[in-house]
Amino acid sequence: MFSQSMGRDMADVNRGKRPLSPHLTIYRPQMSSISSIINRITGVALTLGFVLVIWWLLAATVGGSYFECINTFLTGWIGGFIMIGSLWALCYHLLGGIRHLIWDMGYGFDLKTADRMGWAVIIGSFVLTAGVLFCGGVI
Amino acid sequence: MSFKTDKGRVIGLGSAKEGAHHWFGERLKAVALIPLTIAFICIMAPLIGADHATVVSSLQSPLNAIALILFFVVTFKHLEEGLQVVIEDYVHSKGSVLVLIVLNKLFCWAFGLAAIFAIAKIAFAG
Numbered sequence A: 001m002f003s004q005s006m007g008r009d010m011a012d013v014n015r016g017k018r019p020l021s022p023h024l025t026i027y028r029p030q031m032s033s034i035s036s037i038i039n040r041i042t043g044v045a046l047t048l049g050f051v052l053v054i055w056w057l058l059a060a061t062v063g064g065s066y067f068e069c070i071n072t073f074l075t076g077w078i079g080g081f082i083m084i085g086s087l088w089a090l091c092y093h094l095l096g097g098i099r100h101l102i103w104d105m106g107y108g109f110d111l112k113t114a115d116r117m118g119w120a121v122i123i124g125s126f127v128l129t130a131g132v133l134f135c136g137g138v139i
Numbered sequence B: 001m002s003f004k005t006d007k008g009r010v011i012g013l014g015s016a017k018e019g020a021h022h023w024f025g026e027r028l029k030a031v032a033l034i035p036l037t038i039a040f041i042c043i044m045a046p047l048i049g050a051d052h053a054t055v056v057s058s059l060q061s062p063l064n065a066i067a068l069i070l071f072f073v074v075t076f077k078h079l080e081e082g083l084q085v086v087i088e089d090y091v092h093s094k095g096s097v098l099v100l101i102v103l104n105k106l107f108c109w110a111f112g113l114a115a116i117f118a119i120a121k122i123a124f125a126g
Helices: A004-011 A031-062 A064-075 A077-104 A111-135 B006-010 B020-044 B052-059 B062-090 B094-125
Strands: none
Touching: A031 A064, A031 A077, A031 A111, A031 B052, A031 B062, A031 B094, A064 A077, A064 B052, A077 A111, A077 B020, B020 B062, B052 B062, B052 B094, B062 B094
């Protein structure tokens, strides 16, 4: 009788020897692929921003000089760069995520719309970041 | 001799392991995060760099505290699922994938709960 494990072993005879489908490196970069990978990169990078914000929140439960210490760091050059970078990443990931949800619903696949949405995400992320920084009196 | 049906023998053997349920849950969290992220930015942006009394009084507002807690709950579940997809896509050794997925879950639970604890403590106790 043909068992499940036999099936798996037979299917695996060519493991490692099968030809691979073309990879990223042979394609010309496109708006949809680049803006999509930036969405993933911003999502992963936001982990760092959240770790810092949670550290800041925990410091706020303690207060005093400990809170002042992280507050000084987050508003300094390195911390400020990470915070503003995280704000941009969050804006990008928000807009990029909305675009992916539009694609998931089955809309916006024609090249013209896909390109336009890509530009809208990129430009919109900078506009949103600048807007928040402007409202906060940072710029 | 097996009494299992053809479907029973193959179910779960595909590379995805499971179907639409997981996919739909990911999208549901993403949709919920649209308003929650806007709320998060509106509440948090004025607080980074503010003095301690301002931070405490803002987080003691029930609306702010609830919006932030909701944001962190959904965000860390979304982060966990997102990082897991990244791990599954780019790490090819089965053992490493398992270890990284477990570490990812521990990390997301720890930091998500830390965020909620901090907000709740400030909201209740200042």
